[in-house]
Amino acid sequence: MDDLADFLRTRRSRVLPASVGIPTDARRRVSGLRREEVAHLSGVSVDYYVRLEQGRARQPSVQVLDALARALGLDDVEREHLHRLGRRPAHTPRRASGTRLRPELLRVLELVPDAPAILIDHRLTILAANRLADLLYGRRAEGLNIARHVFLSEEGQSLFADWEGCTLDIVGHLRLSAGRHPDDPELASLIGELAMHSERFRCLWARADVRTRTHGRKAYNHPSVGHLELHQENFALPDAMGTELIVQSAATGTAAHDNLRLLASLGATGDPAPARLCHEPRSATGPAD
Incomplete structure:
Protein backbone atom coordinates (compact mmCIF):
# COMPACT_ATOMS: atom_id res chain seq x y z
CA MET A 1 0.00 0.00 0.00
CA ARG A 87 9.26 13.72 0.37
CA ARG A 88 10.23 10.28 1.64
CA PRO A 89 13.35 9.00 -0.18
CA ALA A 90 13.15 5.77 -2.10
CA HIS A 91 15.38 4.03 0.46
CA THR A 92 15.71 5.10 4.09
CA PRO A 93 18.26 3.81 6.58
CA ARG A 94 17.01 1.00 8.78
CA ARG A 95 16.71 1.96 12.44
CA ALA A 96 18.33 -0.13 15.11
CA SER A 97 15.72 -2.05 17.03
CA GLY A 98 17.12 -1.36 20.50
CA THR A 99 16.75 1.86 22.47
CA ARG A 100 19.42 2.67 25.04
CA LEU A 101 18.46 4.98 27.86
CA ARG A 102 20.93 7.10 29.75
CA PRO A 103 21.10 6.32 33.49
CA GLU A 104 20.37 10.00 34.16
CA LEU A 105 16.93 9.57 32.56
CA LEU A 106 16.14 6.70 34.91
CA ARG A 107 17.06 8.92 37.85
CA VAL A 108 14.51 11.45 36.60
CA LEU A 109 11.79 8.80 36.88
CA GLU A 110 12.74 8.10 40.49
CA LEU A 111 12.63 11.84 41.25
CA VAL A 112 8.88 11.77 40.51
CA PRO A 113 7.63 9.63 43.41
CA ASP A 114 4.09 11.02 43.63
CA ALA A 115 3.01 10.60 40.00
CA PRO A 116 3.14 7.74 37.48
CA ALA A 117 6.04 8.40 35.08
CA ILE A 118 7.24 6.36 32.12
CA LEU A 119 9.68 6.52 29.23
CA ILE A 120 8.05 5.32 26.01
CA ASP A 121 9.29 4.79 22.46
CA HIS A 122 7.67 5.59 19.11
CA ARG A 123 6.07 2.12 19.04
CA LEU A 124 4.32 2.87 22.38
CA THR A 125 6.45 0.33 24.21
CA ILE A 126 7.29 1.35 27.78
CA LEU A 127 11.07 1.41 28.14
CA ALA A 128 11.15 2.21 31.84
CA ALA A 129 8.67 3.16 34.57
CA ASN A 130 8.69 4.34 38.16
CA ARG A 131 7.05 2.50 41.02
CA LEU A 132 3.71 4.33 40.84
CA ALA A 133 3.40 3.58 37.12
CA ASP A 134 3.87 -0.12 37.90
CA LEU A 135 1.09 0.14 40.47
CA LEU A 136 -1.17 1.99 38.01
CA TYR A 137 -0.80 -0.78 35.42
CA GLY A 138 -1.00 -3.50 38.06
CA ARG A 139 2.23 -5.11 36.84
CA ARG A 140 5.81 -4.27 35.94
CA ALA A 141 5.15 -1.72 33.22
CA GLU A 142 8.56 -1.96 31.55
CA GLY A 143 8.25 -3.86 28.27
CA LEU A 144 4.48 -3.37 28.05
CA ASN A 145 3.30 -2.20 24.63
CA ILE A 146 0.37 0.12 25.30
CA ALA A 147 -1.19 -0.33 21.85
CA ARG A 148 -1.24 -4.10 22.23
CA HIS A 149 -2.46 -3.76 25.84
CA VAL A 150 -5.37 -1.50 24.87
CA PHE A 151 -6.53 -3.33 21.75
CA LEU A 152 -5.81 -6.96 22.54
CA SER A 153 -6.19 -7.51 26.28
CA GLU A 154 -9.26 -7.47 28.48
CA GLU A 155 -7.17 -5.96 31.25
CA GLY A 156 -6.21 -3.00 29.07
CA GLN A 157 -9.75 -2.44 27.84
CA SER A 158 -11.09 -2.33 31.40
CA LEU A 159 -8.28 -0.12 32.75
CA PHE A 160 -8.80 2.86 30.42
CA ALA A 161 -12.05 4.67 31.24
CA ASP A 162 -12.25 6.41 27.84
CA TRP A 163 -11.29 3.34 25.83
CA GLU A 164 -12.63 4.58 22.49
CA GLY A 165 -10.84 7.92 22.78
CA CYS A 166 -7.69 6.11 23.79
CA THR A 167 -7.83 3.93 20.67
CA LEU A 168 -8.12 7.04 18.47
CA ASP A 169 -5.00 8.52 20.06
CA ILE A 170 -3.06 5.27 19.70
CA VAL A 171 -3.87 4.74 16.01
CA GLY A 172 -3.17 8.39 15.21
CA HIS A 173 0.20 8.11 16.96
CA LEU A 174 1.12 4.88 15.16
CA ARG A 175 0.17 6.44 11.80
CA LEU A 176 2.60 9.28 12.50
CA SER A 177 5.27 6.83 13.62
CA ALA A 178 4.82 4.75 10.47
CA GLY A 179 5.41 7.88 8.41
CA ARG A 180 8.51 8.80 10.39
CA HIS A 181 9.97 5.28 10.55
CA PRO A 182 8.87 3.51 7.34
CA ASP A 183 11.64 0.91 7.55
CA ASP A 184 11.13 -0.12 11.18
CA PRO A 185 10.33 -3.86 11.04
CA GLU A 186 9.18 -4.02 14.68
CA LEU A 187 6.68 -1.22 14.12
CA ALA A 188 5.40 -2.89 10.95
CA SER A 189 5.05 -6.18 12.82
CA LEU A 190 3.10 -4.51 15.63
CA ILE A 191 0.72 -2.81 13.18
CA GLY A 192 0.18 -6.10 11.35
CA GLU A 193 -0.54 -7.93 14.59
CA LEU A 194 -3.06 -5.31 15.71
CA ALA A 195 -4.78 -5.32 12.30
CA MET A 196 -5.01 -9.11 12.33
CA HIS A 197 -6.57 -9.41 15.78
CA SER A 198 -8.60 -6.20 16.31
CA GLU A 199 -11.52 -5.11 14.14
CA ARG A 200 -11.53 -1.75 15.92
CA PHE A 201 -7.89 -1.20 14.95
CA ARG A 202 -8.54 -2.19 11.31
CA CYS A 203 -11.43 0.28 11.03
CA LEU A 204 -9.45 3.15 12.56
CA TRP A 205 -6.29 2.40 10.57
CA ALA A 206 -8.26 2.55 7.31
CA ARG A 207 -9.23 6.14 8.13
CA ALA A 208 -5.54 7.19 7.95
CA ASP A 209 -5.97 9.79 10.70
CA VAL A 210 -2.85 11.20 12.33
CA ARG A 211 -2.67 12.59 15.85
CA THR A 212 -0.12 14.02 18.21
CA ARG A 213 -0.60 14.63 21.91
CA THR A 214 1.43 16.88 24.19
CA HIS A 215 -0.89 17.00 27.20
CA GLY A 216 -4.42 16.25 28.31
CA ARG A 217 -6.75 14.21 30.47
CA LYS A 218 -6.21 10.50 31.03
CA ALA A 219 -8.83 8.55 32.98
CA TYR A 220 -8.52 5.07 34.46
CA ASN A 221 -10.80 2.59 36.19
CA HIS A 222 -8.33 1.03 38.58
CA PRO A 223 -9.40 -2.27 40.19
CA SER A 224 -7.97 -1.27 43.59
CA VAL A 225 -8.72 2.45 43.98
CA GLY A 226 -11.51 3.09 41.47
CA HIS A 227 -11.73 6.07 39.11
CA LEU A 228 -8.52 8.04 38.50
CA GLU A 229 -8.66 11.16 36.34
CA LEU A 230 -5.09 12.35 35.81
CA HIS A 231 -3.44 15.12 33.83
CA GLN A 232 -0.82 13.87 31.36
CA GLU A 233 2.19 15.80 30.08
CA ASN A 234 4.29 14.40 27.21
CA PHE A 235 7.89 15.56 26.96
CA ALA A 236 9.73 14.68 23.75
CA LEU A 237 13.39 13.94 24.45
CA PRO A 238 15.77 15.91 22.20
CA ASP A 239 18.49 13.26 22.20
CA ALA A 240 16.38 10.13 21.65
CA MET A 241 14.38 9.99 18.45
CA GLY A 242 10.77 9.15 19.16
CA THR A 243 11.24 8.67 22.90
CA GLU A 244 9.01 10.57 25.30
CA LEU A 245 8.85 11.11 29.04
CA ILE A 246 5.22 10.93 30.20
CA VAL A 247 4.15 12.13 33.64
CA GLN A 248 0.58 11.85 34.95
CA SER A 249 -0.38 13.96 37.93
CA ALA A 250 -3.35 15.09 40.00
CA ALA A 251 -3.88 18.41 41.76
CA THR A 252 -3.58 18.41 45.57
CA GLY A 253 -6.93 18.16 47.28
CA THR A 254 -8.68 16.31 44.46
CA ALA A 255 -10.15 12.84 44.65
CA ALA A 256 -7.60 11.66 42.07
CA HIS A 257 -4.74 12.91 44.25
CA ASP A 258 -6.16 11.05 47.25
CA ASN A 259 -6.58 7.89 45.15
CA LEU A 260 -2.98 8.11 43.93
CA ARG A 261 -1.79 8.29 47.55
CA LEU A 262 -4.01 5.34 48.38
CA LEU A 263 -2.57 3.40 45.43
CA ALA A 264 0.97 4.11 46.62
CA SER A 265 0.13 2.94 50.13
CA LEU A 266 -1.54 -0.24 48.89
CA GLY A 267 1.61 -1.14 46.98
CA ALA A 268 3.99 -0.35 49.83
CA THR A 269 4.26 -3.95 51.01
CA GLY A 270 4.79 -5.33 47.51
CA ASP A 271 7.33 -2.63 46.67
CA PRO A 272 7.69 -3.25 42.89
CA ALA A 273 11.27 -2.98 41.67
CA PRO A 274 12.40 0.48 40.49
CA ALA A 275 12.80 1.43 36.85
CA ARG A 276 15.41 -0.60 34.99
CA LEU A 277 17.44 0.11 31.89
CA CYS A 278 16.52 -1.80 28.72
CA HIS A 279 20.05 -3.03 27.98
CA GLU A 280 19.24 -5.48 25.23
CA PRO A 281 17.63 -4.67 21.85
CA ARG A 282 14.11 -5.92 21.30
CA SER A 283 13.49 -8.89 19.02
CA ALA A 284 12.76 -8.05 15.38
CA THR A 285 9.45 -9.91 15.67
CA GLY A 286 7.87 -7.02 17.59
CA PRO A 287 7.97 -5.20 20.93
CA ALA A 288 7.60 -7.32 24.02
CA ASP A 289 4.41 -7.40 26.00
Missing part, protein backbone atom coordinates in the same frame (compact mmCIF):
# COMPACT_ATOMS: atom_id res chain seq x y z
CA ASP A 2 1.27 3.49 -0.87
CA ASP A 3 0.92 5.64 2.25
CA LEU A 4 0.84 8.94 0.36
CA ALA A 5 -1.87 7.72 -2.02
CA ASP A 6 -3.87 6.29 0.87
CA PHE A 7 -3.62 9.52 2.84
CA LEU A 8 -4.70 11.67 -0.10
CA ARG A 9 -7.72 9.47 -0.81
CA THR A 10 -8.95 9.52 2.76
CA ARG A 11 -8.47 13.28 3.13
CA ARG A 12 -10.26 13.94 -0.17
CA SER A 13 -13.27 11.90 0.92
CA ARG A 14 -13.74 14.09 3.99
CA VAL A 15 -13.90 17.51 2.37
CA LEU A 16 -17.45 18.79 1.96
CA PRO A 17 -17.79 20.28 -1.54
CA ALA A 18 -19.84 23.18 -0.20
CA SER A 19 -16.99 24.11 2.17
CA VAL A 20 -14.77 24.92 -0.83
CA GLY A 21 -17.48 26.57 -2.91
CA ILE A 22 -18.49 23.61 -5.08
CA PRO A 23 -22.27 23.29 -5.55
CA THR A 24 -23.82 19.84 -5.20
CA ASP A 25 -27.05 18.21 -6.27
CA ALA A 26 -28.84 14.88 -5.86
CA ARG A 27 -26.94 13.33 -8.76
CA ARG A 28 -23.60 13.54 -6.96
CA ARG A 29 -22.61 10.01 -5.92
CA VAL A 30 -19.22 10.50 -4.30
CA SER A 31 -18.56 11.55 -0.73
CA GLY A 32 -16.12 14.40 -0.48
CA LEU A 33 -14.29 15.82 -3.48
CA ARG A 34 -13.65 14.27 -6.87
CA ARG A 35 -10.05 13.89 -8.03
CA GLU A 36 -10.45 16.54 -10.68
CA GLU A 37 -11.82 18.95 -8.09
CA VAL A 38 -8.78 18.49 -5.86
CA ALA A 39 -6.54 19.01 -8.89
CA HIS A 40 -8.37 22.22 -9.80
CA LEU A 41 -8.28 23.59 -6.24
CA SER A 42 -4.57 22.85 -5.85
CA GLY A 43 -3.53 24.03 -9.32
CA VAL A 44 -2.05 20.74 -10.55
CA SER A 45 -3.06 18.75 -13.59
CA VAL A 46 -5.72 16.08 -13.21
CA ASP A 47 -3.38 13.48 -14.69
CA TYR A 48 -0.65 14.28 -12.16
CA TYR A 49 -3.04 14.16 -9.20
CA VAL A 50 -4.48 10.83 -10.41
CA ARG A 51 -0.93 9.43 -10.58
CA LEU A 52 -0.31 10.61 -7.02
CA GLU A 53 -3.39 8.77 -5.77
CA GLN A 54 -2.39 5.68 -7.71
CA GLY A 55 1.12 5.69 -6.29
CA ARG A 56 2.69 6.28 -9.71
CA ALA A 57 4.17 9.74 -9.00
CA ARG A 58 7.01 10.04 -6.52
CA GLN A 59 8.33 12.88 -4.36
CA PRO A 60 6.11 15.80 -5.38
CA SER A 61 7.59 19.25 -4.82
CA VAL A 62 7.12 21.21 -1.62
CA GLN A 63 4.95 23.67 -3.55
CA VAL A 64 2.64 20.89 -4.75
CA LEU A 65 2.35 19.43 -1.25
CA ASP A 66 1.55 22.85 0.21
CA ALA A 67 -1.13 23.39 -2.46
CA LEU A 68 -2.67 19.99 -1.76
CA ALA A 69 -2.66 20.67 1.99
CA ARG A 70 -4.55 23.93 1.41
CA ALA A 71 -7.03 22.33 -0.96
CA LEU A 72 -7.74 19.49 1.46
CA GLY A 73 -7.94 21.74 4.52
CA LEU A 74 -5.24 19.89 6.47
CA ASP A 75 -4.30 20.94 9.98
CA ASP A 76 -0.68 21.39 11.05
CA VAL A 77 -0.17 17.75 12.07
CA GLU A 78 -1.71 16.43 8.85
CA ARG A 79 0.30 18.92 6.75
CA GLU A 80 3.57 17.78 8.35
CA HIS A 81 2.57 14.15 7.80
CA LEU A 82 1.74 14.83 4.13
CA HIS A 83 5.15 16.43 3.58
CA ARG A 84 6.88 13.51 5.29
CA LEU A 85 5.09 10.97 3.11
CA GLY A 86 5.56 12.98 -0.07
